[in-house]
Amino acid sequence: MKALYETNETDLQLVSRGKVRDVYALGHDTLVIVATDRISAFDVILPTPIPGKGEVLTQLSNFWFERTRDIIANHVVDPEPFANRPAKEHLQGRSVAVRRCAALPVEAIVRGYLTGSGLKDYERSGMVCGIALPPGLVDGSRLPSTIFAPSTKAAGGAHDQNISFAAVCDLIGADLGGQVRDAAIALYEFGAAFALERGIIIADTKFEFGLLDGELILIDEALTPDSSRFWPVDGYEPGRAQPSFDKQFVRDYLETLDWNKQAPGPELPPAIVDRTAAKYAEAWRRLTDRA
Numbered sequence: 593m594k595a596l597y598e599t600n601e602t603d604l605q606l607v608s609r610g611k612v613r614d615v616y617a618l619g620h621d622t623l624v625i626v627a628t629d630r631i632s633a634f635d636v637i638l639p640t641p642i643p644g645k646g647e648v649l650t651q652l653s654n655f656w657f658e659r660t661r662d663i664i665a666n667h668v669v670d671p672e673p674f675a676n677r678p679a680k681e682h683l684q685g686r687s688v689a690v691r692r693c694a695a696l697p698v699e700a701i702v703r704g705y706l707t708g709s710g711l712k713d714y715e716r717s718g719m720v721c722g723i724a725l726p727p728g729l730v731d732g733s734r735l736p737s738t739i740f741a742p743s744t745k746a747a748g749g750a751h752d753q754n755i756s757f758a759a760v761c762d763l764i765g766a767d768l769g770g771q772v773r774d775a776a777i778a779l780y781e782f783g784a785a786f787a788l789e790r791g792i793i794i795a796d797t798k799f800e801f802g803l804l805d806g807e808l809i810l811i812d813e814a815l816t817p818d819s820s821r822f823w824p825v826d827g828y829e830p831g832r833a834q835p836s837f838d839k840q841f842v843r844d845y846l847e848t849l850d851w852n853k854q855a856p857g858p859e860l861p862p863a864i865v866d867r868t869a870a871k872y873a874e875a876w877r878r879l880t881d882r883a
Contacts, residue, residue: 595629595641596682611637612649612818618689624673627686627813631860631868633843634853635752640860646686648872649816654688655880656814660782664775666810667691667802693802693809698760699743699752700772702780705795706733707821707834709754710741722756732795732823732830738781740773745800771808772801783815790878792837793828795821817875837875841868 598609604616607623611632616624627646631638654671670689674680680687703710703720706729710720718724721741729735742760743752761769776799784794797820800812813819817838827835833844845864851857860868876882 593643595643596646596686597628597630597641599626599628599683601683611635612646618673621692622669622689623692624687624689626683631818631839631842633839633846633857636853636855636857638842638857638860640865642865642868642872644869645818645872648876649813649818650686650688652816652876652879653813656783657810659786660779660810660814663778663782664810665804665807666814667693667804690811691804691809693804693811695745695800695802695811696764696768696772697745698763698772698801699745700776700799700801701741701743701754701796702776702799703739703741703796704735704780704784705793705821705823706735707731707795710796713754721754722758730831732828732832732834734830738777740777741796742772768808775799775801775808775810779810779814787815787822787879788825790881791825792875792878793823793825793834795823795834797821817872822875837871837878839868841871 599614601616604624607615607617612627612630614626614628618624627649629641629643629645631642631645654668657666657668667690668688669691672684673689674683674687706714711731713720714725714729718727720739723739726736740757741754742757743754745752757769757773760772779799780797787794794815797815799810799814801808802811820838821840822837823834824837842860842864849858
């Protein structure tokens with residue numbers, strides 16, 4: 593499978609390039625989001641793509657968008673805007689047309705298990721984003737209840753910073769902050785229960801929200817291996833790093849290198865690329881029951 597690292601659609605107006613997605617204008621009120629095969633780690637875009645990754649992200653997000661409409665509306669207008677267009681075959685399966693909206697400056701992170709930056713906060717203070725947790729938790733511990741643990745939405749390559757719910761309310765207002773928190777927790781708990789029946793623990797995840805005509809909607813992606821930590825149920829054991837179906841595998845490899853986690857990132861060897869692609873595909877297969 594040929595990887596798509598970057599798009600160059602000269603017949604469309606490029607709006608932005610993110611870590612993974614290239615965004616084009618499609619009329620006044622609509623955007624086309626193309627998920628490339630780029631992969632980032634530690635907020636750095638790596639030079640090596642993961643073939644098929646963009647298709648998994650797009651199709652899995654669409655899978656969740658369709659199933660969570662009763663929880664919150666989302667930005668999807670057309671899940672396959674380039675269907676039956678041979679000249680855009682390279683974009684098929686990895687593109688979605690969405691409504692333009694005003695994105696909120698908050699990463700809505702939800703945690704059901706303790707790991708990553710949440711674990712570091714806990715080891716330092718006994719809290720995660722200002723929420724006190726019981727003593728004795730270890731890496732991978734299931735939390736007593738789902739917690740909303742937001743972060744800033746940094747621009748220009750800066751690192752996101754964990755913040756409290758009070759800080760979210762200061763940024764966007766108490767009423768909207770409460771809506772974001774409640775929607776994020778509901779989405780996570782729905783997805784986590786669904787995934788658990790299919791052998792996957794969703795340890796934590798990140799959502800992004802926007803406003804469309806004053807209404808809060810879900811945007812960007814949903815419950816993918818890029819935005820979440822996916823752990824196999826049959827390999828779960830608290831107290832150590834968990835095997836995963838997500839890009840934690842790439843992060844773990846990068847931690848073995850003499851790299852300062854600043855751009856430019858190192859090339860990934862073929863074995864790491866192949867295993868990462870297989871992990872993304874396996875997550876897609878398990879969750880959707882599709883090949």
